[in-house]
Amino acid sequence: MATHTTRMLIIGSGPAGLSAAIYAARAGMEPIVVQGLQPGGQLTITTDVENYPGFRDVIQGPWLMEEMQAQAEHVGTRMMWDTITSVDLENGTPFKAYGDSGDVYEGATLVIATGAQARWLGVEGEQEFSGKGVSACATCDGFFYRGKKVVVIGGGNTAVEEALYLTNHSDDVTLIHRRDSLRAEKILQDRLFASPAISTHWNKTVMRFVGEESGGLTGVLLKDTQTGEESVLATDGAFVAIGHSPATELFKDQLDLDEGGYILVQPGTPMTPIPGVFACGDVIDHTYRQAVTAAGTGCMAALDAERFLATLDFARSESRSVQTVSA
Template identity: 80%
Template sequence: MATHHTKMLIIGSGPAGYSAAIYAARAMLEPIVVQGLQPGGQLTITTDVENYPGYRDVVQGPWLMEEMQAQAEHVGTRMMWDTIVSVDLENGAPFKAIGDSGDEYIGETVVICTGAQAKWLGVPGEQELGGKGVSACATCDGFFFRGKKVAVIGGGNTAVEEALYLTNHSDDVTLIHRRDELRSEKILEERLMKNPKISVLWNKTVESFEAGEDGALGHLNLKDTQTGEASTLATDGAFVAIGHAPATELFKGKLPMDGGGYLDTEPGTPKTVIPGVFAAGDVTDHTYRQAVTAAGMGCMAALDGERYLAALEDAQEAAEAAE
């Protein structure tokens, strides 16, 4: 176990965390990024990225995150492969955090960039068959289902993107949605409907995941939301894509949150109610949730953190001069 000191402790990675690190490192704050359970954030499970400024051609999400991490390290960021399990923010700076490794991190400022995590259905068989045919990440696991039947559960952007991606590996992709129309962007819906490899089951919910004789996923038990009729769908893989929830469990009772669990910040800024503690990216943004907005917020958090530290230094110098 070790203790790590920094002027700016960044909890979580992804576009917000890496951008905060780049700006903080260039300001000579010697930032530490504690990467968390999913280094790189949600973009590591996103394939084609065509709306991030600066790239004429489509780029891959994992590659983009690797480049951001490398840039942050190049300018002086320390990357820690650890996950924060507890924080002490209430007593003011310096702030303390404990990692799963047992290491202690002490920061004069903190930027929270823990992002969001995939939501699960919470039905029988889902967790038991995790890694045995049930997944929440097509980019991570789609390769294992080459030439097999797969299903995607959901009706928003995430679900449609997952279904489209899976056609790279499978000629038999079924999208299962509990309503009779999608909630995704129209351009994505058009691509989905035009793809001959994808079929859609409307007004269906997944009641449970059932294993086959080999112990892996064999079929889904479905229920019609209008008639109540039960049915089954044989499939080798099922990808749950019903959205994400902000990863804020660590900060409950320590920082104000809205009804959805997103961290509250001062409007137009990444400032939380605790001076020196900032939040950026999907952990506080339930409206836009884009890589570019997360990166912008990470930049803002680093700049505000730098100004916070400079103001403290000025105040200390003024106090010393007055003695």
């Protein structure tokens, strides 16, 4: 057991956490990043990345995260291989986080960058064809299906938005929903039903993703929820759009969360109601969920944390000066 102390403690090592670390390290704050169960975040299970600025050719998600980590370490970040099991935010700075290893991490400021995970169906072939026809992000991967047949699975806002987005690349988009009506907002439904590129399969559940591992996805096995009849729908790509689960279990009793479990922050900032605690990346974002937006909010969190500490340091310095004069 050991206690690690830093000016900025960062929980999470995806684009948000590592961007915060880079900015903090360059400001001389010697940040600590506790990497968690999935070091590097969701990009480590993503293959082709074509929409992160600065690379003219397609790059690999794991490689991008390796480079981000190397950059963070190069400028002075300490990376810790540990998983946080509990935190203490109620007693103010320094904030404490307790690792599965038994180590304790203390930060004058805390940046929460624990991210979110896409919800999956959990059916056969889903993981086998991940990156080979099965995806959970149309914005990330839709371009690779230009001119091809694609399906979207779900019935909420996420699914409808994904289907509408995919019409930018395909004129053959099918929405598959297990019920006979959608849960999405009416304005989104109106846009969906008005699109000639989108068709809808009602009362259908996906039983299995079909294809050959060497050649990728070729279709989805569907089951009618009313008749029990099974059929295979041919497709080149399948987008699972049944929502995301933010990794906020650690904070549910200490920070305000919205109905989806995302951390609530002051609009346009990464600031939580607790001074000195900041949240960034997908843990606060149920709209965009992109690596570049996560990195941007990570930068914001580090800059705001630096300002917070500067203000705190100045106030302490003024207080000491007053005490000296009084003495």
